[in-house]
Amino acid sequence: MWQYQVLKTGFFRADGGAMFGMIPQRVWQRRYRADAANRCILAMNCLLLWNDTRVILLDTGVGTKDLGVLSSYHFRDTEDIAAGVRKARFAPEQVTDVVLSHLHFDHCGGCTHKDRAGKLLVTFPQAMHWVGESQFTNYLSPHTLEKSSYRPADFMPVAESGRMTLLRDDSELYPGLRVSLHDGHTPGQIVVAFKASAGTVVFPGDVIPTKAHWSGEWISAYDTHPLESFDAKAALKQQLKKENAAVVFYHDAYTEMYDPRLLKK
Numbered sequence: 001m002w003q004y005q006v007l008k009t010g011f012f013r014a015d016g017g018a019m020f021g022m023i024p025q026r027v028w029q030r031r032y033r034a035d036a037a038n039r040c041i042l043a044m045n046c047l048l049l050w051n052d053t054r055v056i057l058l059d060t061g062v063g064t065k066d067l068g069v070l071s072s073y074h075f076r077d078t079e080d081i082a083a084g085v086r087k088a089r090f091a092p093e094q095v096t097d098v099v100l101s102h103l104h105f106d107h108c109g110g111c112t113h114k115d116r117a118g119k120l121l122v123t124f125p126q127a128m129h130w131v132g133e134s135q136f137t138n139y140l141s142p143h144t145l146e147k148s149s150y151r152p153a154d155f156m157p158v159a160e161s162g163r164m165t166l167l168r169d170d171s172e173l174y175p176g177l178r179v180s181l182h183d184g185h186t187p188g189q190i191v192v193a194f195k196a197s198a199g200t201v202v203f204p205g206d207v208i209p210t211k212a213h214w215s216g217e218w219i220s221a222y223d224t225h226p227l228e229s230f231d232a233k234a235a236l237k238q239q240l241k242k243e244n245a246a247v248v249f250y251h252d253a254y255t256e257m258y259d260p261r262l263l264k265k
């Protein structure tokens, strides 16, 4: 049985058209608010899980080391993930595992930070970092169109430290905590499902980034392979239904956790 807590690491803005792809604006605006410039506010809701032996982080937010370079995303209220971990009464050195849904900068930027001299350091030096093998291959040599989503400074220091394990298959990582791999948004995205006292909780990452993306055809234009996104989401929703699982949405600024039994579609 796992205990858990959502760690909010900040918000940013993304164009609503990009977030909802083929869905017309008049339709998506009924499900997800936008500002006068049609931009949606997106959250970065990481999860901290723990039991008697392990302390596990799911995603690490954008981090705070290079926000100037990313100013076009209008990040606000960003909090370093290590500060969030400390508030939850754990030291960063106590974190045993970091499971990264994928390596886009808004999900893994907190894996590294800079010291006062500007030197890059690994934020959770004792933790094993888990990444999909095909995701890591993609990170090393991305397509030109996806390249701006990856930043070497976010994860290369971790990979070079040797504290990384690449996942090739769906598996039970620890008792009561399973990981599965999904393509579509980007190759080899990890989805985590774990047993908590009230039942199974799933962290779908960008397979279902907000509650508004629940319907199969609501696919972000950022997804590199939308047909695979559709299939990945359909398979995941089947699993959620079977297990009566609750969902924590990484990017939803308004609904951080939801019980899918209450969703109509």
Ligand SMILES: [Zn+2]
Binding pocket: 104, 106, 107, 206, 251
């Ligand atoms: Zn994302």
